[in-house]
Amino acid sequence: MDAAGPPSDDIAKMLRDSLRGFLEAHWAAGGGKERPSPDDISAIWRKLIGQGVAALGSGHDEGGLREIRVVMEELGRAACPAPMWSAAVANLALSGSRTDAAVELLEKLHAGTAVAAFSFGARDPDEGAGLIRIDGSRATGVLRFVEAAGATYLLVAADEAHLALVRLDASGIDLAPTRAMGAWGLCEVRLNSAPLTLLPLEGANLDDISLKAQVALLGRAHGAARRAFELATDYAKERHQFGQPIAKFQAIQHKLANGLIALEGVSLILDHAARLHDTGDRNWRYFADCAAAFGGDALRRVSLETQHIFGAIGYAEEHEAAQHFKRVHLDTVALGGAPEARRRLASYLLDRGGAPLPQYDLGPAGNELREQVRRWLDQNWSGDRKARFDERPFEKREFDAEFARDIGKTGWIGLGWPKEFGGQGCSPLEQIAFMETMEQSEAPRIGASIQVNALMMFGTPAQQQKYLPEILRGEAMHGMGYSEPQAGSDLAALRTSAVRDSEHWVINGQKIWTTTWWGKYMFLAARTDRNAKPPHAGISMFIVPMNAPGITIRPARTMYDGTFANIFYDDVRIPLENIVGEVNGGWKVLTGALAFERGLVGGGIVLKVAHAFEQLRRHVMAAEGDRPPPGQDPIVRDKMATLACEIEVGRQLMMRCAELAADGVTPPEYGAISKVYSGELMERFGEAALDILGMRAAISEQMPGAIDNGRFEQNLRHSLMWVISIGTNEIQRSLIAQRGLGLPR
Template identity: 75%
Template sequence: MAATELPSDDVRTMLRDSLRGFLGAQWNPEAAAKASGLAEAIAAIWTGLAGQGVATLGRDFGEGGLREILVVMTELGGSSCPAPMWSAALANLALSGCRAEAALDLLERLHEGTARVAFSFGALDPDADAGTIQLADGHASGLLRFVEVAESCTHLVVCMEDSCLAIVALDGPGVDLEPTRAMGAWGLYEVRLKEAPASHIDLASGDLDDRLLEGKLALVGRAQGAARAAFDMTVDYARERKQFGQPIGRFQAIQHKLANCLIALEGVRLTLDHAAHLHDRADKDWRYFVNAAVAFGCDALRRVSLEVQHTLGAIGYAEEHQAPRHFKRVHLDTVALGGAAEARRRVATFLFDKGGTGLPQYDLGPAANELRDQAQAWLDENWSGERKAAFDAKPFSRREFDPDFALDIGKTGWIGLGWSREFGGQARSPLEQIAFIETMERGEAPRIGAAIQANAIMMFGTPTQQEGYLPEILRGEAMHGMGYSEPEAGSDLAALRTRAVRDGDSWIINGQKIWTTTWWGKYMFLAARTDPEAKPPHAGISMFIVPMDAAGITIRPATTMYDGTFANIFYDNVRIPLENIVGEVNGGWKVLTGALAYERGLVGGGIVLKVAHAFEQLRKRVMAQTSGARPPGDDPVVRDRMATLACEIEVGRQLMVHCAELAADGITPPEYGAISKVFSGELMERFGEAALDILGMRATLSEQMPGALDNGRFEQNLRHSLMWVISIGTNEIQRSLIAQRGLGLPR
């Protein structure tokens, strides 16, 4: 279906707000905590929900498809309401288009609100204990377990095989319902059928396997709603609950715990919605994305539910508290239908079986897709063959930058992709910039440009600075380093001590910077203190552009753990022109944080694209057969671990795209840039560790060693990953930022 025919974001927002208000006024969560009266309460609330129009979702995607079903399921999860929306949605998805009289009659009554459906996958359920039924001469017999709220429903719809359903009236003869307590909660039933009258419904072959995927995504959506409700409650508690004379939300351990939960919840939210969106558009790869979202979501939401209980402590352990209800809901929904393990198995099948398939490429829109093709064609012509082979043969320390490549690509104007046209840029969207970065990463092209510094100059520089420095960057002629960190001021930039003192028409700079990576660039974007008495300390910082050939600069390069280089740089009475200050005197904190916010909004995307490219190299290696042995990709443990990585890459890619969408509307909020950076940086570490486990000792051989796999690519990736976790503000600092800026926890 064309995207223009699907409901808009505004429609989903209105649906969410309407449901939230309705459930808040009409549903008592206490009803779900006990068996007595539950069936009557569910029947009553369903009548109201059908009046809200949710009973028809899934019938026609133009009126509401899987994305809208997810909205409803999320709100039901957050409200602890077990209304049979899941079953109604699956009945619509399975029976719409079916012309059988029994199906038409059931759907009509369902949409009117006079029928309530309990759905079971029966023999198709990946859990062998879910039970099955047999159909003979219009009668059904057998046992079904884990059937939701069956006592409140009028009909049972159950899968017989991949193209056959049965419909059974639950108030008819031969039907016995037994309430089941699971995870300490009521709401599931055993359904025993003994020659119960049943209608046989034939469907298109294989349709019900798709319904299984849709059903699992919807369950994870409900679990997400429950987990988010418990999390929000816990954040409020952490703001108010005092221990040792202060709110517990001020303790770093609590802040980082809750920051981790927010990262997980955002990853689940984005991947679920993306998968549902692709489903409703009938994208060819929607099944892969559904399985990836389910696999990540099942594990992530259970971790969140545990951390919520840990934070609440004993207060959340009492049954009268809402948290236990949400804990139970999360676990019931994420274990059902095979849970994360089944979803990962399906992801592995996609990646490895029948020749295997790489990670699906994102549709970033017509303009971005076209740019991706243009950039790839340029690389094929200008960065291939002997030229690229010669570059790849160099040690890693000499592959971080190539001046000739920078000059060549400078002729395309692509270094200024995101710059405004005022400064000679192309004013491309953030999604177009992602498409370009992705293509350069896949082509293993060296670094270009000085995006952060250029952005700072465009935002805060004088016209003279803009006219002097920006064209050099755009042409690929000048690289700018960042002189931020100092021996006593790593992530704590407000503590920096390098001084800049005005002397007539010059600034005199004295101090030391450490861990400077682009020390070999033409300029240094330097932070220095211009008011040592300023309160707070960050109010006395200014930013400068320092030519690296200025007198008084001493550079002491060092080899990094990942075979790159950084340098300790000493500034001894370095004199630079007065006009080399960027922004106002003592206004450098605004310039510095503005530049870092821009970088953090991009860096998470850059990292995950590196991981995605490295994953494809590992996937091909894992599928290869060597020395007559079976490929590692045949090993179930390897397949499961690779599937886990693939699912986490989807989370990183969705965080990247979300940051780009936020940037298109302005500037990415710092906490979202931090979420993307934290998740993707640590994913790169996990990927590096997994590659060594999967490939073994030979993968530890470094570049240019005999027998090294892919010239030491995999072990070098692991060593390089540490930089992305530490640099630009360590991930611990980023978690504090997420907690304080994103969750409003006290500083």
């Protein structure tokens, strides 16, 4: 999987921009009609042929699956039923054929003198799609759900190696328009000894063609869902209820935030599958199935929520959103939809020994670092040392001082730091390689990334020279003293005070839920101006040595078997130089450091889920006693496939954040999208693991009979922290809505 992407990135963008402008000029949604006529469709198709789209997928330099997906998305966005899907599938199926009839047909399709309608017939996973029986050079049967309006030829899968070509103006052909999801556009094609020509599939695999066809349909559904979502977002900004725009209501903001997360996930996984196909990567099929499995459900959910936001206005047939709702549902159900994709994914993961989640290509440097870190861990974090560590209770496995110092000697704690601060200046992809390998080895945590970011961005040279080398060597951990009893997500309401007294700051107050309470320092937010307006303007940031007099620590056990502490600061005196940034400038320090870090937080979470999934997959494939493996149960198989596709969407969000970070800082709203999605995925994974493995998976660590020393139930309890910490997901959804969609605060 090519991390950099194929050279068609710019071409795809230009194609999208050009086609969107063209359709806006030449096709009002639905042609301005509920039921565009065949003449309307033929007219717009002739114009689109002039744009060169009819030849996409036919090989050479004509564009691949990625470009097909772009065109289909724009057609979905415009509610334009031009016969692009059938043309693209015909190109994909016949581009390698050298028979005269196939070559002639493609030439006619590309020139616009012929229009194809395509059906997979008996090879369609949906049994209701119908079939034909071939007797010599004649075909008899019924084909349903065919996009045949304006078509002159029918192409239908005859067997694994042939397509049947039928002229639709021949004798023995009857086309009956079919209303589906309340929309017109499909036909039932009845053949009664209709003449046909068999076209060999030279080098083309019909199952692969069907999967590419599904990617194209998902592209169209995504375009339709995205357009309706944008309309709903604009409507929410304009529609007033109870004296204010409904876009200010948290319920509406969170609905729209959920929609944006889902749409981004579908877009990324679809694009990834298409670009892998076009670069010849063998994993394209797996990701295409992930796109179908995730997209089929996600796009329909977005479509439903969009209608909820419109309320009664969306009931009207003349409203554009109604057309998009119908398109989304028709295209996501076709070719077996999400259930069929999940069946294929389950087979990939669990049958014939199963296959692991694909490893991502992180570029030459990232791939090399991944292997380098693996070798180091094999030598330094294995055998008896690792076994002794694994025997500890979970609360003793969060951190290991000796391990931190050992890995500090490698310089990897500063992997992504700029070189001027002693770091290695590595790319976000290399950081992902390191995070992934550490997670797979179940190594304890290291570093203090948020505090490091704050020091590098806002610290004085003296602070940087004092604190950064300690962190880099693995000799010092910094906790975060942010939350208070009345200031959790609302940090602007914090009350802990810092008052200047000669050459010291004197700190008084209480911090709660502090996880790294045992660290050498606390990165602490305190109020230095009680009268500041707005309140966040009176906050400053400090580095507090945890051995300073006046600090009282009261540890408490968390529900995930870790610890946090209530910490009381009573006349704690620290030097003036321990302030980070300007006096009353702490909000900028706090939010700046968090924004820099959030971009990869979601990635760190999804890597944990991916590793846990592999542990679960091995249990699912294993038989116990006389019982068959759980992986033979259809319900278990469906759950595993669902988890797999959701993990891939999480990994795609991670990769997108890395791509954005490589160009600067990941926008806060995009880091929030990744964090919200991955944290809740971790919860869903934990719940699914209990369902699949049963009560034994609920037995906690160090108890007889516990599966993997209580790994799965502990993961579930731990997942709650990731949904709440570094900004609760509810707050993050508001950020996504306001920053990502421009909704009012």
